[in-house]
Amino acid sequence: MAVWDDLVGQERVREQLAAAARDADALVTAGSTGADVPEGSRMTHAWLFTGPPGSGRATAARAFAAALQCVSPDRALGAAPGCGFCDGCHTALTGTHADVTVVATEGLTLGVKQTRELVRGASLSPAVGRWQVIVVEDADRFTEQAANAVLKAVEEPAPRTVWLLCAPSLEDVLPTIRSRCRHLTLRTPPVDAVADILIRRDGIDPQLAHDSARATQGHIGRARRLATDPAARDRRSAVLRMPLRVADLGGCLKAAQELVDAAAAEAKQVAEEVDEKETEELRAAMGGGPGGRMPRGTAGVMKELEKRQKSRLTRTQRDSLDLALTDLAGFYRDVLALQFGSQVAIANVAMGDALDRVARESSAEQTLRRIEAIGECRDALDRNVAPLLAVEAMAVALRAG
Known part of the structure; x- marks a missing residue:
């Protein structure tokens, strides 16, 4: 199984990355460095992967990182790097390769402190692999200071260091950074x-x-x-019934409260599972005693962990709520398709009766306004508006049409 096998529906991107991996392998084999990449080479020191959610941006970046570390002997016989079986590929894909750093932020932003640590690591020569590879799955979450720190590293690349940045779109990345990266666009x-x-x-x-x-x-x-996950299917079904529950103001407010509560409960469940394990591992590493007693001088470390966990909980709740809003927008997209008599395939086939009812009882203009209301709610959440207020405003707009 090659490293590219999980890259679904991205044949053009796969070909480009495979060609770059070949050139990268030739550079290392010839004893060259990342700073000495010859003109015309398909390899470069910084890449930017963009595409809609679910397109596989991080999957593509991880696969490319593995191909860059491939040590399969078949390469000498003309095989493309990225076999998926050698030690370099396997450890890169499983997250244990010493020269592949993957950053997937658990908070709302990627701060300058963490980013400077990345930059310091990127300045080092590969320890055991062929390249020093930094994968940032959420480059759109860099703070301004963090983005400037990355910019300096990208402007003055260390030999044999490769930055792989992922973001939803070019506009989500600092212009000075994206201008120094080779851009790959993934599709749905x-x-x-x-x-x-x-x-x-x-x-x-x-x-x-x-x-x-x-x-x-x-x-x-x-x-x-x-x-x-059957529970995920049940939650989604509950979200898709919301358009039938906003006939009056009381129904709007109740549906909004339930939607926010469901997102909070899901986030709390996920957080509790991860937080407990993290806390126990840190206690053990710091020499914690029975009854939860900790050695002197470790309170700051525990507080820092709690801060990260709280930030992760907030982001998980926002992500869960955003997913519900995306599903809701998909419902009205199907309604609009029915109202226009479009031949586009209906996504929510199981909700056929509800779709028909809403399509009959409203106009296409109303449906478009409802889709806009969902988009405005998502924008409000991005601006840190209180979730319940944002969702209540959306529910009332869904009723008004």
């Missing part, structure tokens, strides 16, 4: 391709795989979650 994978990988890799029932892929419109991560 076809529904059939997503269903196929769920069947092949995860052993999902074919009907459930196709239903999940269609419901999420090609979002790989969400499709897998729906296919493997």
Whole structure:
């Protein structure tokens, strides 16, 4: 299984990365360095992966990182780097390679302190691998100071260091950074391709795989979650019933409260599982005694952990709520398709009766206004508006149309 096998529906990007990995392998084999990349080479020291949610930006970056570390002997026979089986590929993909650093922020932002540590690591020569690779899955979350720290590292690249930055769009990254990166755009994978990988890799029932892929419109991560988690399917069904519950103001406010509460409960469940393990591991590492007693001088470390956990909880709740809003927008997208008589495939087939009812009882103009209201709610959440206030305002707008 090659490192590219999980890159679904991205044939053009896969070809570009495979070609760059070949050139990178030739540079290292010839004893050259990242700073000495010859003109015309398909390899460069900084890459920017953009694409809609679910397109596989981080998957592509991780696969490329593994290909850069490939040490398969078959390369000498002309095989492309990225076999997926050698020690370099395997450790890079599993997150244990000494020269591959993957940053997936758990908070709302990536701060300058963490970023400076990345920059320091990027200045080092590879310890055991062929390249020093830094993968940042959420480059759009850099604070201004953090982005400036990365800019300096990208402007003056260390030999054999490669930055792989991921963001939803070019506009989400500092212009001075994106101008120094090679840009790759990923697309939303076809529904059939997503269903196929769920069947092949995860052993999902074919009907459930196709239903999940269609419901999420090609979002790989969400499709897998729906296919493997009955609770996620139940939560989604509850969200999609919201358009039927906003007939009066009381219904709007109740539906909004339940939506926010469900997101908070889901985030809390996820956080509790991770937080408990993290806390116990840190206590053990710091020499904590029975009854929760900790050695002197460790209170600051524990407080820092609690701060990170609180930030992660906030982001998890926001992400859960945003996912629900995305599903809700998908419902009205199907309504709009019915109202226009479009031949576009309906995503929420199981909600056929509700879709027909809403389509009959409203106009296309009203549906568009409702979709805009959902978008405005998502924007408000990005601006740190209190979740309940933002969702209540949206629910009232859904009622008014």
